Amino acid sequence: MGEEESLKERYIQLVKLEEKRLIAQQSLEAIQKRRKERHDKNLKTYVIQEGDLVLVYDSKYYKFPGKLQTRWAGPFKVVELNSNGSMQIQDLGEECAPVKVNALRVKPYFK
Incomplete structure (x- = not known):
């Protein structure tokens, strides 16, 4: 070649x-x-708006789950929704939480 x-x-x-x-x-x-x-x-997608009550997932029991350990904290009131998927929450005692919470870590609270 x-x-x-x-x-x-x-x-x-x-x-x-x-x-x-x-x-x-x-x-x-x-x-x-x-x-x-x-x-x-x-x-699962939830429609959450300002003023709704939500439960927040508590990840500290992620690695050591107990049978009777509750993994959801709350209820909390949604104060502000952000465009990036986070939300500002406050407990029912009207104190704002120090951090914003990702919307994927919450679910609606039904009385």
Whole structure:
């Protein structure tokens, strides 16, 4: 094989390799999209507005769960909703909490 032929052959191999990488990337993205849709389908979404009562998940018992340990603290009143998915809460004694809480860590409180 001459020098030009070997360069053309190598170029063809590189093009085929790039095509295989592109196909693998598209396949991986499709798999990840399906996996995300399946996961998101199982998430519970609550509509929480300002003034609602909520319970907050207490993660300190995450690694050592006891049978009778309560994992939800509250009820708390929602004072402010933020666009990034967090909320400012206050207990029923009208004292504001020192930190904002992620909306995924709360669930509605029903009397």
